[in-house]
Amino acid sequence: MEVASSKLMPELFEEILPKHRFAVIGGPMLADEIMADLRAACVVASKDMVFAEEIEALLSSPLFRIEPSSDVTGVALAGVLKNIYSVSLGIADGLSLSGNEKGWLVSRAINEMSRIGEIFNVPIATVLGTAGVGDFIATGYSQYSRNRAVGDEIVKNGICKLPGEGLVSLPALLGRLKEDGTGFRLLDLVKRVGIDCEPAQAAFDHFFMNGK
């Protein structure tokens, strides 16, 4: 998501390169695992479905599952959301949350992701699918992920504003959602801890014990 405009990448491409066809790719593709010959999966989305299927035919292999899609906006949005919500799973790790708390946190993340998808008018299957929940869980539970590590380090080292895609795009997303801290309480938690440098445990306690 472009910080200045709060626009998703395909929205920019359509403005800048209106005559070009392009595809957006998203999904659980942790690079360290791919380099170790482990399997990965992704969605390739293009408004030109034939183009998406051409890419599928080109890249698909027994190690690489490709799902063609026409939902360009949904896949781009899913990529933004999974980075931000992965920071929240890093915060969870930093706080050594119980399994019960962490399960509850994941449900809040996926609930918010699906509601943000509705606001962007994308099919819920994209947000709940490979590029959304699939990449969120792979990233948020991985030792290799920068965004998860950012959340973890912020808590353990008592610092904030660490570089990472999730925290960079969060203000742009909040601006676009016109979010005031009440509609998407987990986004608000990530902002308070990751950007405003509030103490993580108190912010999580407030989040856990209040609101829907």
Next chain:
Amino acid sequence: MEVASSKLMPELFEEILPKHRFAVIGGPMLADEIMADLRAACVVASKDMVFAEEIEALLSSPLFRIEPSSDVTGVALAGVLKNIYSVSLGIADGLSLSGNEKGWLVSRAINEMSRIGEIFNVPIATVLGTAGVGDFIATGYSQYSRNRAVGDEIVKNGICKLPGEGLVSLPALLGRLKEDGTGFRLLDLVKRVGIDCEPAQAAFDHFFMNGK
């Protein structure tokens, strides 16, 4: 879910005890964690919302988040689904899946859970919420969970039909969904591996490389 009738518990209660008010409870409440004074969360659902709120007032504490709800069917269904899909995460552990594969698998599980919720006509927020996804993730990632362990042991020991709520209720759910192995492919995978004793790696490979 009652095996003989494929009915959910509140459906049975309404038949047997039509004049009694009752509530259904569901959510990430791993007992070992609660005994260790770690926090847990749940939904308390009753058609009588005042009754649900009375239970909330009675049980709520700084260690126990209670969410009152009127979606009795959704919470009961969520409890059935999280047990079955947690077996799939145990199978994933038994197969030592990559983080990418496991993230993808979780997205398939949540996609199927949300579609089954639609068939039962329950609000998607219940399935994506504390009693659904929340309990699924807590259970499916916990060393304390029987259903996760069942999936893991089936793969590692090459046996099947191990006792556990997930595998007991699976045939009843498949019967009620009139599932033939094509609509809910992850349910079908759990059945093939957990009940029909098919080799887990081959069944997973087929699941991963084919279909939507």
